[in-house]
Amino acid sequence: VSTSPLRIAMIGHAFMGAAHSHAWRTVGRVFELDRPIDLRLLCGRDPVATAASAARLGWAEHGTDWRQAVERDDIDVVDICTPVGSHADIAVAALAAGKHVLCEKPLGLDLAAAQRMATAAERAQAAGTLNLLGHNYRRVPALARLRDLVEGGELGTVRHLRIAYLQDWGADAEVPMSWRFRAADGGSGALADLGSHIVDLTHFLTGRRLTTVSALRRTFVTDRPDPDGGPRVPVDVDDAVWWTAELDGGAVASFEVSRVATGRRNGLELEIFGDRGSAAFDLQRLNELDVGGTADAAARRRVLVTEPTDPYLAAWWPPGHVLGWDHTFVHQARDFVAAIADGVPPSPGFADGLAIQQVLTAVGRSADTGRREVVG
C-alpha cells in the first residue's frame, strides 16, 4: 500500500469549493484511507480572492492558471468546482494529463459538452484514470441505505416513484437577475440545476434508466430587476418543470423541480413504491427514512439512520448523533479515494452524467412538442 499523499488540486473556491475543502480536510481524519490527503493547490480566477480562500480553507498553494495546474506532476486528483460552463475544458484537459477527476454536477453545459467529457473519461479510464460526478446525495446515509433496501428486494419490485426538488429562492419576482436566470450561463434553469440531481437519484435508487418522458415547463417570472439599476431583464430559463417517465423494466416515475416553491428552502423529497413496500425521504431530515409496506400495512417505520451498520456511519459517532449536509461530501471524497486505491471506477461517472443530460434534453424536447419523447 502506498503511503505517499494523494495530492489534490481544486479549481473553483465558492460555495462548492468550501464544501469540497471541508471534505478533503476531514476525510482522512474520520475514515481509514490508504494514503493521507494533501490539499495541495487551489485555483481561481481572481488572484487576491484565491489567495484568501486558500489560506482560509487550508490549501498549501494557490494559483490562477487551471491549465498549468492540471498538468503539474505533483497533482494526483483534479476537483472541479467551477460554474458548469467550464467543466468540459478543465475535465478533458485533466483527464488527458492523467489526473483522476471529480467534477461537480451537472456534467456539462449542453449535450455536446457532456458527450465530449464522457468520451474523454472513457478513454482515460481505459488507462486507469478515474472520473466521478459530484452527485453528493448518493452519499446521504439514508439514501445509500434506501438503495440497499431496493437492491435487496425489501420493497419488492419497484412499480412507481415520485421525486421532487423544490426550492423557494426564485419565488419573489423582485429577486434580481443573475447568471442562474440566463440560459447562456446556467443552462436550462431548474431543470439542469435540480433536475440533474433527481434523475441521478432515480438511476441510483432503482438501478433503472428513464426511457420516455412527458414534460411541462413554466417560467412564472418572465423578467427580473437589473441588479445594476437598468430596466427589467428578460428571463430565458425555466422556473419549474414537471415530467412523468417510463423506466426500463416497466416502472413509472414522476418528477418535479421548482425554484418558486414557496415554503421550501431546500426540499428534496422522494418516495418509492414497490410491490412489497415503500420508502420516503426528505433532505431536510436527512438522517431519517420513512418506510411502509404490506407486511405491516397500517404502520410506517420512521428509521433514524445513525447506526454503525448504516452506510458510512461506523466512522462517525454513536447512534442518535445525527449528521448534516456537509458530511455527504466527506463520504464522496472517501469513496473516490477508495476507488483510486482499488482501481475500480466509482459511480456516478461521466457516462452516467451523459445519460442524465440525455434525459434532461428529452424533457426539454417533450415540453416543446407536447409529446412523450424517447430518451437518447
Next chain:
Amino acid sequence: VSTSPLRIAMIGHAFMGAAHSHAWRTVGRVFELDRPIDLRLLCGRDPVATAASAARLGWAEHGTDWRQAVERDDIDVVDICTPVGSHADIAVAALAAGKHVLCEKPLGLDLAAAQRMATAAERAQAAGTLNLLGHNYRRVPALARLRDLVEGGELGTVRHLRIAYLQDWGADAEVPMSWRFRAADGGSGALADLGSHIVDLTHFLTGRRLTTVSALRRTFVTDRPDPDGGPRVPVDVDDAVWWTAELDGGAVASFEVSRVATGRRNGLELEIFGDRGSAAFDLQRLNELDVGGTADAAARRRVLVTEPTDPYLAAWWPPGHVLGWDHTFVHQARDFVAAIADGVPPSPGFADGLAIQQVLTAVGRSADTGRREVVG
C-alpha cells in the same frame, strides 16, 4: 320558514349508504336547520338485506323499487348511493320527478351518462330542483379553509400544485378479482374512483379548470385469482395513473392515483404553491393544515383546524377536539339542506361532475396517444 320535515329516500345501503345515513341522522342534531330531517325510505335490491339495513340505520320504510321511490309524493330528496352504473337512470328519473338529488361520485359510468345527467340537472334546476355531487372532501374543514386561504389571496397567485390519492389495497397480486377490476362495472379503475376526487378538489381549491393533460397509466397486476376458484381472470382497468395538466389562468398541476401504493391505506395528499405561500394537506391527519410562505420562509405553520372560526366547526366541539372522516358527510348534508332552503344551487353540481368526466376522458386519451391532449 317551513317546518315540515325534509323527507329523504336513499337508494343503496352499503358502505356509502351507511355513511350517508349517519349524516342524515346527525345533521339536524348538530346544525341549525330550518326543517327537521326525515329518514323516510331506504331502497335496495335484496328485500331481506334492505329491511335489515333500514332497521339498523334508522330508516322509517324500505323497499326494492327505486323507480317507484323517486316518484312518491312524500319524498323531497333522493340520495343515490348505488354503484356508478345505475347513477344516470336513477338521477334522471328523480330529477324528472322534481326531487332534489344528491348523487355519490363519480357522476356516471362514462361521458355519455354524465352528459345525460348534467342535461337533466340543468333542466331541473331551471325549475328549482337542485342537484349535488357527493365529493365529500370539499367538506373537510381544513380543505374548506384552504380554499378560503386561496380565494382570499393569502397564498398569492397559485403557480403550481400537486395532488395524489394513494391506496394500497390492490398491491398484492393475490387480491382476488372483483367488480373494481372490471371496466364494465367500475369504469376506468383508479382513474375514475380516485382521480375524480382529486380533479374535483383541484377545481374547488383553485377555482380553475384543467385545459390540457399529459398522462401515463399502468396496470401492474394484469390478472387476478378468480374468487370462485377458476383460472386467473384478466384485469382490464388501470392500477395507477399519472398526469400533468395546465389550468386556465396559467398554473400547472401534477396528479397521481394508485391502488398499489404500498404503505398508504387511504392517502389523499396535496400541496398548493402560490407566489406568496404554500399549503399542504394529508387526509390521514384531516384536522391539520401545513402552511408555509415567503413572509416567514424558514418556518411552516402546522394549523389545527378546530377553532369555532373554522368552517363547520362552530357547530361541533371546543378547540382541539378533532373530527373524523364521517363528519364530512354531515357537513355535506348540512350544505345541501341549506341550499334547498335558500334555493341556491350547491357545489359541486352535475355540471361540475361532467367537467371532471371530460378531464378523465382526456387523461385516458393522452395515455393512449402519448400526447398532451386538450380537455373537452
Next chain:
Amino acid sequence: VSTSPLRIAMIGHAFMGAAHSHAWRTVGRVFELDRPIDLRLLCGRDPVATAASAARLGWAEHGTDWRQAVERDDIDVVDICTPVGSHADIAVAALAAGKHVLCEKPLGLDLAAAQRMATAAERAQAAGTLNLLGHNYRRVPALARLRDLVEGGELGTVRHLRIAYLQDWGADAEVPMSWRFRAADGGSGALADLGSHIVDLTHFLTGRRLTTVSALRRTFVTDRPDPDGGPRVPVDVDDAVWWTAELDGGAVASFEVSRVATGRRNGLELEIFGDRGSAAFDLQRLNELDVGGTADAAARRRVLVTEPTDPYLAAWWPPGHVLGWDHTFVHQARDFVAAIADGVPPSPGFADGLAIQQVLTAVGRSADTGRREVVG
C-alpha cells in the same frame, strides 16, 4: 335476548350533554346491540333551555326535576352530565332507584362525595345495578390498543411512563373569572379537571395503581377580571400541577397538567417505556400510535389505528378513514350497553373513581407538605 328499548334519562345538556346525546343517538346505528336505545328524557334546570335542547338533541321528553326523573319506572339508565358538585346526590339517588348510572368525570367534588358514591355503587352492584365513570379516553381505539399491547407483553415490563394533559385557555391573565377558577365549584382546578383523566389512563394502561406521589403546584394568574365589571377576583385553584409517582409493582410515572400551556389547545400526550419497547400517543392525532422498541431500536412505528382488527373499528369504516373525538362517546355507550346486557360491571366504575380521587388528594397534600405522600 330482550328487544325492549333501553330507556335513557340524561341529566344536564351543555357540552357533555351534547356529546352524550350524539353517542346515544348513534350507538345502535353503528354497533350491534341487543336492544334499541330510547332517548327518553332530558333533565335540566332551565325549562325553556331544556326544552330547546331536547328538541335539538333528539330526546323524546324533557323536564326539570331530576329527583323525579331518576325514579320513573320507564327509565333504565341515568346519564349524569351536570357540573361535578351535583354528581353525588344524583348518582346515589339513581342507584338507589335501581337505575344503571353513567356519570361524567371527575367522580365527586371531594373525597367524601366520592366515597359516598362508591359505597352506593358497591351496594347497587350487588343487586345487579351497574355504574360507569365517563373517562371516555379509555375508548380511543389507539389507547385501547395500547392497553392491549401492554397487557400482551409487547412492551415488556413497564418501567416508567410520562403523561401530560396540557391546555392553553387560562394562559392569558385577562381571561375572566368563572366557576372553573373557584374551588367551591370546580374542585382543585387543573388537578381535578385534567389530572383525573391522566390518573385514570395510568390505571387503565398499566393495570397498576399509584402508591406514593411527590407534587408541586402553581397558580400563575392569581386574580382575574370580574365578568360583571367589578374589581379583579382572586383565583383559589391551581393552574398547573406536576407530580412523580411510584406505582405498585415498581414502575415510576411522571404527571403534568396545565391550563396555561401556551401552544396546546387540548394536548393529552403520554409515553410508556417497557423493557422491550415503548409507545407514545397524542390526542390531537388520536388515530395514531407511535411505537419503538429494542427489536428495531433505530426505528419508530407510526401506526394508523383504523384497521378492522383494532378496538371498535370493525363497526365503522374501512382502513384509513379516521375517527374523531366524539366517536369515543359512542364507544363508551356501546360498552355500557354491552355490560348491562351481560351483567358484567364495566370499567372504570365508581370504585375506580374513588381511587383516582385518593390520588388527587395525596397530590394536593404532597404539594403542601413538600414530602412524598402515600396514596390512600
Next chain:
Amino acid sequence: VSTSPLRIAMIGHAFMGAAHSHAWRTVGRVFELDRPIDLRLLCGRDPVATAASAARLGWAEHGTDWRQAVERDDIDVVDICTPVGSHADIAVAALAAGKHVLCEKPLGLDLAAAQRMATAAERAQAAGTLNLLGHNYRRVPALARLRDLVEGGELGTVRHLRIAYLQDWGADAEVPMSWRFRAADGGSGALADLGSHIVDLTHFLTGRRLTTVSALRRTFVTDRPDPDGGPRVPVDVDDAVWWTAELDGGAVASFEVSRVATGRRNGLELEIFGDRGSAAFDLQRLNELDVGGTADAAARRRVLVTEPTDPYLAAWWPPGHVLGWDHTFVHQARDFVAAIADGVPPSPGFADGLAIQQVLTAVGRSADTGRREVVG
C-alpha cells in the same frame, strides 16, 4: 491582533477526543478567527494508541504525561476529554500553569472535586486565564436561538418547562457491566451523565437557577453480566431519575433522565411554556424548533433553523442545508477562541458547573429523603 497560532493540548482521545479534534481542525476553516489553530499535542495513557490517534486525528505531537503537557511553554489551551475522575487534577494543574482550559462535562466526580475546580478557575480568571465547561448543546443553533427567543421576551414570562434526556442503551439486562454502571467511576449514573446536560440547558435557556428539587430514582437492572465471564455484578448507580424543581423567579420545571428508555437512541427533548408562547426542541431533529403561542393559538410553527441570521449559521451553508451533531463542537471551539481573543469569560464556566453539581447533589438527597430539598 495576534496572528501567532493558538496551540492546543488535548488530554484524552476516545469518543470526545475525536469530536474535539474535529472541532479544532475545522473551526478556523469555517469561522473568522483572529489566530490560526495549532493542534499541537495529544496526550493519552497508552503510548501506542495515543500515537495512532494523533496521526489519525491530526495532532502534531503526542505524549503520555499530562502533567508535563499542561506546563509546556508552547501550549495555550488545555482541552480535557478524559473520564470524569481525572478532570479535577488536570484542570487545576493546567489553570495553575496559566493555560485556558476547556473541560468536558460533567465538571467533577463529586461536589468536592467540582468545588476545587471552581475555586481554581475563579483564581485563574482573575489573572486572565479562562475556563469553559463542554456543554456543547448550548451551541446547537436551534437552542441558541431558543435562548434568544426567551431572552427577547417572545415567549413572555416563562412559567413552566419540561426537559428529558432519554437513551436506551441500558434497557437490556444482558448489557454487560462497565464503568458507566459503577459509582466509583461514573458518578451517579444517568443523573451525572445526562442530568448535568439538562440542568445546564435549563440554566442557559431560562437564565434562572433551580432552588428546590423533589426527586425519585430507580435502578431497574440491579446486576449485569460480568464481561469476563464471572457471576453477575451488582450495579450501584441509577438507571433513571425524575425530579421537579422550583426556579428562582417562580417558574417550575420537570426533569427526566433514563438509560432504559426503549425507543430512544439519544433523545434530548424539551419544551418551554411562557405566558405568550411555547417552544419545543428534539435533538434528533436538531435543525428544527417547534413554536406555538397565544397570538396564533391553533398553529405551531416548525422553524428550520438554517438561515444566515440564525446563530452560527452565516459561517456555514445556504438555508436548508442542515447541520449535524458534530457542528456543535466547532461552535464551542469558536466561542472559546473568541472569548480568549476578547478576554471575556465564556459560558458555562466552572462556576456554572459547580452550580449544576449542587443541583444533582440535591436531587440525590431528595430521592433519599422523599422531601423537597433546597439546592446548595
